[in-house]
């Protein structure tokens with residue numbers, strides 16, 4: 001058994017996950033969810049994670065702990081480099097060591113690994129979701145931002161600095177500033193935050209689900225089309241670059257009924273002819289649990 005943790009700005013979710021056995025995929029045996037400690041300081045978050053790990057590992061033999069980190073991590077997969085929604089003390093922090101220390105104070109000696117949360121999502125889809133047995137695939141999570149994870153040749157693509165797979169920052173259109181410091185990026189237009197801002201400017205609901213329900217009304221369609229078009233460009237460019245067997249869409253926005261077909265329809269015209277036939281676009285069935293499965297198997 002392993003433990004996977006999905007560390008979010010508001011919620012900390014942890015799961016005890018069984019190993020793959022005899023061809024059957026891993027499954028979540030126990031799951032706990034609690035609020036991330038206010039202030040998100042290193043010491044309080046480490047203690048909170050050590051607490052849930054101690055609770056989940058009671059009476060079971062746990063081999064390792066994996067943590068999905070909401071931000072950039074270094075190539076060694078030990079240090080967090082930049083967590084946009086966490087205090088600066090997380091910059092260049094050895095997370096494996098800090099959590100290992102917090103666990104030892106509770107009498108637990110467990111191996112700790114970390115991975116970027118969007119990458120954990122991809123790994124989870126590969127171990128327990130749509131992409132079991134698939135060697136080349138890409139996942140996008142459409143939420144506050146656009147997360148992306150790339151598996152190629154059966155392995156997670158990490159790049160020379162550990163930063164590969166930032167598909168939400170593909171340059172798609174215009175020159176609007178992105179929160180990351182660049183301009184013209186996909187997530188500025190396609191993610192929930194940008195979509196909400198454009199909707200609010202027209203007096204439409206900021207919540208994507210509510211906005212989606214208004215499809216057919218001209219003003220709502222205008223906002224939604226910009227979102228879908230930016231995401232379709234992102235998907236098409238990714239396919240041209242990586243030739244994946246499958247593209248999986250997850251995240252809160254993926255729950256909008258029919259969004260998979262809508263994205264497919266808009267991505268196909270951007271694709272070169274051979275790629276139009278090979279596009280296999282799917283909506284994640286694991287949802288948020290994908291990151292937990294991924295974290296548990298790093």
Ligand SMILES: [Zn+2]
Nearest residue numbers: 169178180185
């Ligand atoms: Zn960006």
